[in-house]
Amino acid sequence: xxxxxxxxxxxQFVLLAILKLGESAYGSTIRQLLAEIIGRDVTIxxxxxxxxxxxxxxxxxxxxxxxxxxxxxxxxxxxxxTAQGQSALKRxxxxxxxxxxxxxxxxxx
Amino acid sequence: xxxxxxxxxxxQFVLLAILKLGESAYGSTIRQLLAEIIGRDVTIxxxxxxxxxxxxxxxxxxxxxxxxxxxxxxxxxxxxxTAQGQSALKRxxxxxxxxxxxxxxxxxx
DNA sequence: AAAACAATATCTACAATGTAGAGGAAATTA
DNA sequence: TAATTTCCTCTACATTGTAGATATTGTTTT
Numbered sequence: 123x124x125x126x127x128x129x130x131x132x133x134q135f136v137l138l139a140i141l142k143l144g145e146s147a148y149g150s151t152i153r154q155l156l157a158e159i160i161g162r163d164v165t166i167x168x169x170x171x172x173x174x175x176x177x178x179x180x181x182x183x184x185x186x187x188x189x190x191x192x193x194x195x196x197x198x199x200x201x202x203x204t205a206q207g208q209s210a211l212k213r214x215x216x217x218x219x220x221x222x223x224x225x226x227x228x229x230x231x
Numbered sequence: 232x233x234x235x236x237x238x239x240x241x242x243q244f245v246l247l248a249i250l251k252l253g254e255s256a257y258g259s260t261i262r263q264l265l266a267e268i269i270g271r272d273v274t275i276x277x278x279x280x281x282x283x284x285x286x287x288x289x290x291x292x293x294x295x296x297x298x299x300x301x302x303x304x305x306x307x308x309x310x311x312x313t314a315q316g317q318s319a320l321k322r323x324x325x326x327x328x329x330x331x332x333x334x335x336x337x338x339x340x
Numbered sequence: 341a342a343a344a345c346a347a348t349a350t351c352t353a354c355a356a357t358g359t360a361g362a363g364g365a366a367a368t369t370a
Numbered sequence: 371t372a373a374t375t376t377c378c379t380c381t382a383c384a385t386t387g388t389a390g391a392t393a394t395t396g397t398t399t400t
Contacts, residue, residue: 131240138333159329168388190321194397195347220268222331277359302366304376
């Protein structure tokens with residue numbers, strides 16, 4: 123089926139963050155980790171838009187958590203990288219590899 | 232002055248390719264090297280559009296070569312990464328670093 | 341139970357980047 | 371000067387990036 127599309131860079135970051143977060147990946151935790159990884163802030167709107175798109179493409183799946191919050195608030199939506207998401211990421215990594223090596227060797231430091 | 236914008240991934244690849252090509256960076260050589268690096272074809276239109284945009288942003292500069300061709304044809308347009316281009320790339324590399332390391336550690340192989 | 345509050349997600353819009361392909365320019369050669 | 375070759379320009383549209391305002395859904399307060 124797949125068109126073997128390539129992931130955008132931000133998409134890759136998002137996927138990675140979710141992978142790292144494991145069970146606790148939802149909006150604000152993702153956003154937080156992302157900020158650390160990327161080194162700058164990410165607005166909530168930017169994040170959710172990307173999350174939705176990745177889910178639409180089948181690279182992520184989500185489930186609404188139970189509303190067991192302690193201090194009120196809407197239920198969290200937990201995300202998880204699908205198998206398809208993993209392979210997409212794996213492919214990206216391939217291409218990234220040459221970029222990374224190139225940049226590393228090519229002075230720039 | 233700078234808005235400190237981030238480079239797109241394809242833009243990074245293009246910049247790197249030009250850096251690697253040195254004196255001989257023009258349309259078709261860039262396209263060729265890019266194909267190797269990225270692992271898939273890049274249409275000529277896609278390439279020039281990006282080249283132009285990078286130049287407009289001051290990350291690249293170009294000069295038309297002398298028409299000393301051997302078998303006819305229009306003069307080549309040679310590209311070169313500016314100092315500004317180098318630093319932009321350097322900044323991108325920073326962010327890429329965490330992505331690359333994350334992907335490397337996070338199994339996926 | 342209504343009002344205020346808190347935590348989270350959805351929607352809408354627009355900007356930037358990615359991607360293609362048809363077509364135009366300039367030089368060489370027949 | 372017409373044909374051929376090599377290369378670049380233009381136009382258009384798709385995808386991804388980014389933001390902010392707003393809606394939902396619980397809890398706590400009054």
